[in-house]
Amino acid sequence: MWKPLLLSIQIAGSATIVSLIAGVVIAALLSRWRNPIAGALDAFVTLPMVLPPTVLGYFLLVFWGAQSPVGQFLDQIGLPLVFTWRGAALAASVVALPLVVLSSRAAFDAVDPSLRDVARTLGRSELSIFLSITLPLGWRGVLSGGILAFARALGEFGATLMVASNIPGKTQTLPLAIYDAVQSGNQSEANLLALGLTLTAIILILAFRRLGTTIVGGRAHE
Secondary structure, three states: OHHHHHHHHHHHHHHHHHHHHHHHHHHHHHHHOOOHHHHHHHHHHHHHHHOOHHHHHHHHHHHHOOOOHHHHHHHHOOOOOOOOHHHHHHHHHHHHHHHHHHHHHHHHHOOOHHHHHHHHHOOOOHHHHHHHHHHHHOHHHHHHHHHHHHHHHHOOOHHHHHHHOOOOOOOOOHHHHHHHHHHOOOHHHHHHHHHHHHHHHHHHHHHHHHHHHHHHHHHHOO
């Protein structure tokens, strides 16, 4: 029981870090751009929300597999992704990425544009404006996206199964362990694992809602 739980936390934590870094960058670009490229990027980033996880996992498997140039390169440098926890973490990060982008972009769009305009008149670069104004004012949205990303990565099943398979002690996360317990008829273990995963998700959702209430309350007092 403990191995799948600890592995799930490790994978979800790694996926959250990756999705936060990539998501904040993408959200900053989408918040600033207003052109067809931004529309295409927005659609591409949102795709994991509408594609079935198994289909997304299949695409990742093809892209990272041993027959692909990327997979062959990773094998040569000793960092294969398929059938490893690293592959599971990256698959989970792709699934969780849209949540970070949507939450962060909404927070960045809510920042008063006049503040950035004033900074530009003072000769500040766009990167400096983002780091000193947009990101500090929108950090709650970024944090909200991170919480949702962690919860989504923690419960990821389909893409993880396709990319990393279900190897006990190596790539078997909590959702995969629940699936195994049900398949083997071990109802008590399945109930225990499902309860632990559900309680964790509830705690994360409550944290997200409380943060959202804090954001709304803070704006109401401004």
